[in-house]
Amino acid sequence: MGSLLSGLGELGLKGLESADLYKSDTEEKKKEEAKAEAPQAAAFDERECLFGKSHTCPVCYKEFKALTARQSKIRPAGMDNDLRPRFKNFDPMKYDVILCPHCGYAALGRFFHTITPPQAKLVKEGISKNFHPIPDKEYFTYDEAFLRYQLALGNAVVKRGKAGEKAYLCLKMAWILRGKREDIESGKTEVNPNAFETIVEDLKQDETELLSNALDGFLNARQNESFPICGMDESTLDYIIAVTAMRLEKYDLVNQMLNVLLVRSRLTPMMKDYCIDMKEELRKIRKEQEG
Ligand SMILES: [Zn+2]
Known part of the structure; x- marks a missing residue:
């Protein structure tokens, strides 16, 4: 990815694509744009594990329903060393971002309703003005979930969210890409065999970039924020x-x-x-x- 937020252009938020996450960061080298779109196979019916949960947006005050994983359908299957939870059948983390389809405000569930009035104003100016709605989906592929995470990260930058929140988003985005890669490596998601190695390599690189951003933000948060930080x-x-x-x-x-x-x-x-x-x-x- 060119930057963590590339892809937001298609939502009308081109200006955000090159936003600097922690401002003080100077590097952020340009990476190849080669981003392969992988078709996703749905052998098992993920739609049965989801429901539309009602929310009232704290920015535009309109009501909407967000796809949410049913707790009763979530099957934990261990954990990676970095505490990323693993699941059987489907990955409920794809549904952790709540997005208001009316104004483009997006955040992880734990932060969605805690936005302050000045931050809501920043979101209206920095996101809602230019936001192009995303079509409704019955379930999300990893790519669709990733776009929602990017939008949540864009919102966090615009509303001047804490480093901890941005870092936590980067960590979860790295986990989303890891989930996507694992599905490709295991054959659960089919890709063009000729492109397999490039796709896997690109996903690893993007995951590393996100982890690097998460690390910077967590070190910053550790110095400047009080615990618990994002529940940790x-x-x-x-x-x-x-x-x-x-x-x-x-x-x-x-x-x-x-x-x-x-x-x-x-x-x-x-x-x-x-x-x-x-x-x-x-x-x-x-x-x-x-x-
Ligand atoms: Zn809204």
Whole structure:
């Protein structure tokens, strides 16, 4: 993706596509635009797991229904090291963004109704004025879900949301792309075999870019915001920082976080085990670097 928000142009929000997430960031290198559209196969009927939940928009005050996953249909199937939950059958995270189809205000469920009046004004000016509605869907492909996350991130930038909120969105967007890639790798989603490797490689690169943005924002939030941050206590946030830094090969940061985490008692056994694994991994890497 050219930037995290590329794609918003089709919603009338071209100006947002190049918005700077944390403002202080100077890099953000240009990546290839090669974005392959993958057709999605729906073997299992996801529509039966969803319903239209009623909301009143806190920006335009109109009512709408948002596709929402039925709790009773969600089948947890473990967790990745960075606490991304996995699911059988379908990925309910695709439905975590609430989007008002009238004015383009979008946010994760946990933030949707907490917008302040000055922020609502910013959204009206920065989003609603130019917003082109997205057609209704019976269920979302990963691409359709990703576009809604991009819009939520665009809203967070426009309303001057906290770094923690933006970082959390980037993390979840990385998870959405990981879910999309896993479906392609497992054959659940069919793609042109000739394009398979390019698509998978591009998705990995985009995921890395999002994780890198999430890491910057979480480090910023850790310094400047009070806990809980997006529902996470200090240990959970530090753990996610450590795991994400590990994926991005920022070993000094991993080491620094592990030193804090391993003396704390509030980690879950899974988190503690993985911290010990990372410590060991780090030792090996350091040895190789020295040798
Ligand atoms: Zn609205």
